[in-house]
Amino acid sequence: WAVARMLSPAALEAQMRQSLQLQLLCQGDFSAKAEARFLQRKNQLDRVVYSLLRLRDGGLARELYLRIDDGDANFADLAARYAEGPEQATRGIVGPVPLTQAHPALVDRLRTATPGVVLEPFQIESWWLVVRLESLTSATFDEATAAQMAEELFEQWISEQVERRLADLRPLIDLAVSGDAAQPLALGSQST
Secondary structure, rough: OOOOOOOOOOHHHHHHHHHHHHHHHHHHHHHHHHHHHHHHHHHHOOOEEEEEEEEOHOOOOOOOHHHOOOOOOOHHHHHHHHHHHHHHHOOOEEEEHHHOOOOOHHHHHHHHOOOOOOEEEEEOOOEEEEEEEEEEEEEOHHHHHHHHHHHHHHHHHHHHHHHHHHHHHHHHHHHHHHHOOOOOOOOOOOOO
């Protein structure tokens, strides 16, 4: 791995040490707030797999729903033949994806759906949808999730620190740009 990336042993060790130090910093400074972050984001972390048939024709959507519901046709075969969205290429299967990635009206239906049951066609904007929930995996607060939440908190803290420092520097930059061009901007040392 190091040879492929043309890293010396010292550079490889430095990268490994930096990664470990970052993990320890995240755990030490942000792990106490990780569960609260998880609870705030839980709905965004839930993952779903569902079958989808997206059509512009409501009558065709109803017909295909009845064929699937009666067992006369296979959802995947109908999706490959009739779907008008990108799910046609996946034979109707969407996911696993974060539940909140879908349209809010679809999210509401998926949250209350029973796995394996085809939902009656419903309209979202100009599309008619036939949907079947395959699986819904609720996010759990385990060790990996705790580490992810701590890292997110660290990234948020870094962004806030950068914004704060930039806010402190903006007046100096504005002054240098709009002020006396003959006066050099001295940061941290006296210019002559």
